[in-house]
Amino acid sequence: MKPVIALTKGRLEKQFLKFFAELGFEVDPLLEKGRKLQIETSEFSFFFAKGVDVTTYVENGIADIGIVGGDILIEHQPDVYNLFPLPFGHCRMALATKANYQWPEQKKRIASTFTNITKNYFKDKGESVDIIKLEGSVELAPILGLADAIVDIVETGTTLKENGLVIEDEFISFSARLIANRSSLKIKRDQLVPVIERFKEGAKKA
Amino acid sequence: MFLPAGSQDETGIQISNRLRAAESFRLVTKKRNFKTISTPVVEYANTFTNQMAGMDLHSMLKWFNAEGEIEVLRPDWTAAIARAIAGQHPSEQKWSYQGSVFRFDKDETENRQAGIEIVHADQFLGEAESLLTAIAYLKNLTIDTYVIELGHTGIFDAIVGPYHFDEKQELVLLDAMHDKRSDLVEEIVTQAGHPALAEPLVALIDAYGSREIINTYRERWKKHQDLLDILSHIEKLMDLLESAGVTEVIVDLGRVKNLPYYDGIMFRGFLTNDGSTCFSGGRYDRLYEQFQQKTSAVGLAFDVDTLAKHMNAEQEPEKICILATPATHAVAEQFRIDMEEQVVDIQYQLKSDANYQKIYQVVEEDSQYKVVEK
Numbered sequence: 277m278k279p280v281i282a283l284t285k286g287r288l289e290k291q292f293l294k295f296f297a298e299l300g301f302e303v304d305p306l307l308e309k310g311r312k313l314q315i316e317t318s319e320f321s322f323f324f325a326k327g328v329d330v331t332t333y334v335e336n337g338i339a340d341i342g343i344v345g346g347d348i349l350i351e352h353q354p355d356v357y358n359l360f361p362l363p364f365g366h367c368r369m370a371l372a373t374k375a376n377y378q379w380p381e382q383k384k385r386i387a388s389t390f391t392n393i394t395k396n397y398f399k400d401k402g403e404s405v406d407i408i409k410l411e412g413s414v415e416l417a418p419i420l421g422l423a424d425a426i427v428d429i430v431e432t433g434t435t436l437k438e439n440g441l442v443i444e445d446e447f448i449s450f451s452a453r454l455i456a457n458r459s460s461l462k463i464k465r466d467q468l469v470p471v472i473e474r475f476k477e478g479a480k481k482a
Numbered sequence: 483m484f485l486p487a488g489s490q491d492e493t494g495i496q497i498s499n500r501l502r503a504a505e506s507f508r509l510v511t512k513k514r515n516f517k518t519i520s521t522p523v524v525e526y527a528n529t530f531t532n533q534m535a536g537m538d539l540h541s542m543l544k545w546f547n548a549e550g551e552i553e554v555l556r557p558d559w560t561a562a563i564a565r566a567i568a569g570q571h572p573s574e575q576k577w578s579y580q581g582s583v584f585r586f587d588k589d590e591t592e593n594r595q596a597g598i599e600i601v602h603a604d605q606f607l608g609e610a611e612s613l614l615t616a617i618a619y620l621k622n623l624t625i626d627t628y629v630i631e632l633g634h635t636g637i638f639d640a641i642v643g644p645y646h647f648d649e650k651q652e653l654v655l656l657d658a659m660h661d662k663r664s665d666l667v668e669e670i671v672t673q674a675g676h677p678a679l680a681e682p683l684v685a686l687i688d689a690y691g692s693r694e695i696i697n698t699y700r701e702r703w704k705k706h707q708d709l710l711d712i713l714s715h716i717e718k719l720m721d722l723l724e725s726a727g728v729t730e731v732i733v734d735l736g737r738v739k740n741l742p743y744y745d746g747i748m749f750r751g752f753l754t755n756d757g758s759t760c761f762s763g764g765r766y767d768r769l770y771e772q773f774q775q776k777t778s779a780v781g782l783a784f785d786v787d788t789l790a791k792h793m794n795a796e797q798e799p800e801k802i803c804i805l806a807t808p809a810t811h812a813v814a815e816q817f818r819i820d821m822e823e824q825v826v827d828i829q830y831q832l833k834s835d836a837n838y839q840k841i842y843q844v845v846e847e848d849s850q851y852k853v854v855e856k
Contacts, residue, residue, distance in 0.1 A: 358661040459757030
């Protein structure tokens with residue numbers, strides 16, 4: 277049976293395919309996939325899912341290895357081997373608010389998709405905050421008065437700037453990472469280790 | 483009415499397999515001179531969260547009792563057994579148990595386990611008996627496609643021991659090794675001022691596989707007698723397992739303890755078809771130090787839910803029905819008692835969706851009742 281690779285759909289998928297092609301792997305079926313969610317190449321079975329779902333599929337052994345953003349791994353702490361960073365998908369986690377914002381005297385309200393990262397960030401600072409979980413367009417929260425600030429991933433900072441927000445603090449840098457199912461790595465090591473080694477070499481060269 | 487997440491009702495093959503697995507475990511361990519032990523489902527949290535056991539209270543099902551102490555549903559057998567048998571006479575060495583553990587951090591809140599603990603015995607004897615019992619049990623369940631992995635807590639301890647890390651750094655380093663996260667391992671040891679440690683630890687992350695790994699590391703560690711002793715120990719257990727017919731034994735020299743009480747050899751069984759972990763265990767002498775005992779303790783626990791999912795379905799016996807009446811029910815019952823090999827149902831009226839291989843009825847002939855095939 278071919279190794280099964282779970283890929284995060286969207287931006288990371290495109291960056292991964294470029295990296296994968298540079299390593300000499302076959303990518304044509306992946307580039308021509310259209311709306312299909314599962315693709316076979318001569319060497320691998322691929323499927324495409326949201327980042328957090330990639331970790332779930334890998335944790336449960338449906339996929340042997342996966343490509344996922346470091347933010348997802350820090351937030352959700354899946355029980356997988358979190359092997360090494362890949363040379364794409366670079367982002368930072370940042371605390372941002374409106375320009376010249378007067379912080380309130382009382383406990384702050386922070387909106388984020390990453391509630392665990394937010395909780396740990398303020399815990400490390402020794403500060404109690406109320407966290408509001410949002411699923412997307414987090415930048416709206418301070419603008420519309422739902423929260424004092426947001427914790428979110430920042431790649432270029434353009435979205436923040438265009439919405440009148442400024443970065444107060446940047447506290448984690450991360451990139452895409454290679455993860456592996458804990459059993460697959462051992463049981464299918466003869467198939468997986470050569471692939472993982474090529475990824476590792478590719479990541480070092482980049 | 484609904485069930486909470488992580489709980490489920492069971493019927494059919496899963497429960498029948500689980501009961502067969504339980505009976506098989508009882509017979510296998512009885513034959514190997516294990517004494518059965520059971521501990522209560524409700525315990526004080528401290529049994530599991532004390533410094534030696536070191537388990538995380540967050541993942542336990544817990545509440546305050548009337549005296550304000552935290553009680554939990556048993557989250558782990560090993561710590562509970564240690565509490566229970568610490569006061570037993572040391573001549574009792576081999577213990578077996580079966581029952582549920584309850585945790586929030588698993589897919590299912592309740593997980594059925596069957597396990598063994600061997601205390602106060604010669605170290606190698608205890609480890610060998612643990613592993614051979616595991617093999618015998620899997621054979622009894624006709625599960626034959628599995629891989630056994632061996633690791634040892636002493637490897638990480640010996641390599642890192644000479645270097646100073648504060649408590650937080652050491653915990654992060656252990657987590658990074660547990661996740662085989664090479665970049666973080668390198669970062670921590672470098673930040674702690676021990677860059678020389680990066681290469682051996684990062685290499686150790688990849689030190690898993692078959693017997694060749696032992697040979698490679700025997701050469702690499704030729705000046706470290708403590709590490710060579712550990713390799714010899716692991717190899718002796720590999721030899722034993724292979725002699726016992728285990729087709730695939732692997733090592734992971736970079737495996738670190740995920741519970742603080744592990745203290746030496748660690749073992750784990752993977753089912754080959756889907757990679758699920760069917761048993762895990764190891765040495766945990768340190769757990770008995772809380773009872774002022776310096777002794778040998780080793781054991782392993784099977785995940786009975788996993789085994790039940792992978793067991794072949796039981797051969798169903800012939801299923802027959804006897805049609806009777808209130809007046810002839812006793813006659814039908816006597817006939818049922820005589821049918822030792824079959825599943826025998828008694829009905830007063832045959833249901834349209836009934837699924838029987840044979841149907842009998844009680845008839846009266848010459849003022850005598852008898853059972854005849856319909």
